[in-house]
Amino acid sequence: MASELARDFPQLLSSAERLMTRRLAAALEPEACSVEEWRVLSLLSDGRGHTMSDVAEYALMPAPSLTKLVDRLVSGALVYRRKDPGDGRRVLLYLSARGRTRHRVVAGLAQQVQRETLEEMTGISELVDGLTRLEFALGRAPEQVRAVR
Numbered sequence: 001m002a003s004e005l006a007r008d009f010p011q012l013l014s015s016a017e018r019l020m021t022r023r024l025a026a027a028l029e030p031e032a033c034s035v036e037e038w039r040v041l042s043l044l045s046d047g048r049g050h051t052m053s054d055v056a057e058y059a060l061m062p063a064p065s066l067t068k069l070v071d072r073l074v075s076g077a078l079v080y081r082r083k084d085p086g087d088g089r090r091v092l093l094y095l096s097a098r099g100r101t102r103h104r105v106v107a108g109l110a111q112q113v114q115r116e117t118l119e120e121m122t123g124i125s126e127l128v129d130g131l132t133r134l135e136f137a138l139g140r141a142p143e144q145v146r147a148v149r
Helices: 002-031 035-044 052-059 063-075 097-119 124-139 142-148
Strands: 079-084 087-095
Touching: 002 035, 002 097, 035 052, 035 063, 035 087, 035 097, 052 063, 052 087, 063 079, 087 097
Parallel strands: none
Antiparallel strands: 079 087
């Protein structure tokens, strides 16, 4: 069983992510909000300002697609760009007041989907803890992983 789990684990993770994203997309559809837009709004809601590369990583989007999405969000007055005070060559993204309002609406929808999904499961806190540890482990460089063993 363990060898079957190890062999199918990447597929299982991908399938679960795809199904959860579909649920989320369906919940956001009445607000004409894509999952990617929700991810961008969610990250920017902390008010700290983020670089395009940070946002691309968080939103799971390639840079060219993110640029188009951010341009639309800027045109819609949901997001604005400012020069990074620490590095004038970089631009930071922030939510506007209108963006914060939109974030509250779509975050409520996303949280409802998450609550409903998690209510269907038992042992969810262990799953979330395990996935958090997995994400951390996978994010380390291979030489760091070998050093821990």
